[in-house]
Amino acid sequence: METNHINQSPIDLESLISGLKTEDARNLKLMLNIQSMMWGIAAVYVFISALKFIMTTSWYDKLGGFLTLVAFVAFALLFRSYYKEYKTIDYGIPTIEMLKKAAIRYELFQWRGLYVLAPLLLEGIGLNLMMFDDFTNLEPLNRILFFQISYFFVMVIAFLVGYIIWKKRQKPLRDYALALLKEFQS
Amino acid sequence: MKEQKEEQFKKIIAENGDRIARICRYYNPDKEDQKDMYQEILVNIWNSLDKFRGESAISTWIYRIAVNTSLSFTGKAFRHMKMQINTEQQNLTMLLDDDDLEAKLKQEADLEKLQTQLNQLSVIDKALISLVLEGLSMREIADVIGLTEPNVKVKIHRIKEDLKRNMSKYNQNS
Structure with a gap:
């Protein structure tokens, strides 16, 4: 009975299941690989930081390395949580709920986006401290300003690239979800 | 675990395949589009299966996936979808x-x-x-x-x- 129904399916169900299982396995492997890579790099970085910490006499280097490491781990954890959320969109929830979630997911400014500011700030301070001794031709205040202005400029460029991608790919989806919500609730 | 998921999936499709096919027909007059949408609904059922806790009837859950997929059906101009009915x-x-x-x-x-x-x-x-x-x-x-x-x-x-x-x-x- 079951086989008959499956055979009547407009698509080859066995091939589809096989493809889905392959895709699941691929996603799982990809996620594990990314995580392994992240934690592997973190381990190497801890090792190098530890060596530097012992060998260097500069407290700027020591503190800078530590802050950069904390920023790196925070980034890794944040990206992991984002990846999990984007990967698991549940279509089995009521339509209104799905649309609301989509509208929030594709919002440009989100409260949880503020979490990214903490590791960005730590990284900025950490890298600045680590490079502090590299620009000895500049006054200490100018060294900080030079680095922070460059860092800010790079962040602005990164934000603009992100904004363009959002506007092209995610904004239309958000607008569509909001339009449907409005129509449902009118 | 994987085998259990596969069995559950097959059972759901066996019991609800006609229902899904009808929903696809409502939205697409073209056979190929119906097939594409059918496949996309099945993919979404598979991907959402782990989260199904039985809090709603399976038929309700299937309809949710079908409607939600139809609203976000990729590669289609939603507003131009034609509702297909027959005698x-x-x-x-x-x-x-x-x-x-x-x-x-x-x-x-x-x-x-x-x-x-x-x-x-x-x-x-x-x-x-x-x-x-x-x-x-x-x-x-x-x-x-x-x-x-x-x-x-x-x-x-x-x-x-x-x-x-x-x-x-x-x-x-x-």
Whole structure:
């Protein structure tokens, strides 16, 4: 009975299941690989930081390395949580709920986006401290300003690239979800 | 675990395959598009299966996935989706419960007129009507969409009234 129904399916169900299982396995492997890579790099970085910490006499280097490491781990954890959320969109929830979630997911400014500011700030301070001794031709205040202005400029460029991608790919989806919500609730 | 998921998936498709195929037909007149949408619904069922906790009836869950997929069906111009109905559709009378119109609906020409009217509905109204055509109660439609039951009743009543009015106008003019 079951086989008959499956055979009547407009698509080859066995091939589809096989493809889905392959895709699941691929996603799982990809996620594990990314995580392994992240934690592997973190381990190497801890090792190098530890060596530097012992060998260097500069407290700027020591503190800078530590802050950069904390920023790196925070980034890794944040990206992991984002990846999990984007990967698991549940279509089995009521339509209104799905649309609301989509509208929030594709919002440009989100409260949880503020979490990214903490590791960005730590990284900025950490890298600045680590490079502090590299620009000895500049006054200490100018060294900080030079680095922070460059860092800010790079962040602005990164934000603009992100904004363009959002506007092209995610904004239309958000607008569509909001339009449907409005129509449902009118 | 994987085998268990596969078995559960096959069982769901065996029991609900016809239902899914009908939903696909409502939205796409083209066979290939129906097939694509059918496949996309199946992919979404597979991906959402781990999260199904049995809090709603399996049929409600399937309809949710079907409607949600149809609303976000990739590669299609949503607003241009055409609602496809055919003479085998037993629940058409649910849309137009007027005796005269019901009789006329048996004629192919009137069916085409109704189809024209249905195709002019918004994508939201099409989603609601597709669930009415499936014979779902107002309570079940409310569960699928996530609106309150009175809200669903009002919306469907409004759509039916519009359809009836438009059909009457159409008949008067022709």
